[in-house]
Amino acid sequence: MVNYVPKPEDRFTFGLWTVGNIGRDPFGGPVREVISPVDIVHLLAEVGAYGVNYHDNDLIPIDASPDEERQIIKDFKVALNTTGLKMPMATTNLFTDPIFKDGAFTSNDPRVRAYAYQKVLKTIDIGVDLGAKVFVFWGGREGTETDASKNAADAVKRYREAINFFTEYVISQKYDLRIALEAKPNEPRSDLYLPTTGAMLGFIATLDHPEMVGVNPEVAHEHMAGLNFMHAAAQAWDAGKLFHIDLNDQLFGRYDQDFRFGAAMIKQNFFLVKFLEDVGYSGSRHFDAHAYRTEDYEGVKDFARGCMRTYLILKEKAQRFNADPEIQALLAEIHADDGAFDYLKAYSAEGVARLRATGFDRVGIGRKGLNYERLDQLTIEVLLGVR
DSSP states (O other): OOOOOOOGGGGGEEEEHTTTOOOOOOBBBBOOOOOOOOHHHHHHHHTTEEEEEEHHHHHSTTTHHHHOOOOOHHHHHHHHHHHHHBBBEEOOOOOSSSBBBBSSTTTHHHHHHHHHHHHHHHHHHHHHHHOOOOEEOOOOTEESSTTTTTOOOHHHHHHHHHHHHHHHHHHTOOOOEEEEEOOOOSSSSEEEOSSHHHHHHHTTTTSGGGGGGEEEEEEHHHHTTTTOOOHHHHHHHTOBBBBEEEEBBBTTTSSSOBOOTTTTTTHHHHHHHHHHHTTOOOOOOOEEOOOOTOOOOOHHHHHHHHHHHHHHHHHHHHHHHHHHHHHHHHHHTTTTOTTTTTTGOOHHHHHHHHTTTTTHHHHHHOOOOOOOHHHHHHHHHHHHTTT
């Protein structure tokens, strides 16, 4: 019997804002009492998580005095030390306070942009002090409802200037910190700039220090745009830019649902877990999700345990897929390659001449069945537990 109990090496993390979510939504008030960051750390330790991540104001209220801030950080460090939880990632809330109603780095108001810079610098310092190795930027208000209000090219330029500023700061402070950018197509703004992981990867190539900047793709955000999240993660991995990942679940084309990992789209999540495990992704597996609004804090614990358990179940299913002799024989047939065209892996004039002289049975090749139906059915049978 497989034991689906999380271990530290699984590197499962949750944000303070995830298990600490009080169940408020646009149509209803909170259904759970606020619990402190210290209580959240102990809750996560109880369910077996590896670590906890934070937005600055999840931990420290935006209007906290210096003395209050020092005490909060001290108490949080004690909780981390007592439980053994790590804090691998930090990020700044640049979307809740009214000052950010028209964005932070892309705001038309230079005072807002300057305040956002100040806020980020402070969070970087605190995050590094607490152990963070990755700093995530999610531009939750970096967008518009009307394109009459902003020049989109100027907005991206301002975003670039901001990320360049922070990479230079990290270098100047000799911090061991990487930056990860998180994309989302819309919500809370009508349209957000740099809306997909692919857009972020293109943007990173324009930065002064692209080697320091990667992505933090999120399942729900790609699904909101109807995209295949595993493909986004694979592209980021191929580019050497998968610095962090946000796991949750989401039906295509809906508002940002942030369901428990595996709650809605099992097949898609299976291929995601299989990809991460097959390539040896070693970063945090961060659950950026929320318990249903129907739950009390015992239900929140069920939610957190469920995220981790489902990941481990899908990991075990991926191992079964990889070990299944019928599936592997079928894959070997599908991917058969005798090396006859290896010369096309790099350009050469000789290769061009050789290719021009090659005859192809176009009709015969086109008629050949590929057995993908059988392969997909075998995959479903693995997931349904009959193989």
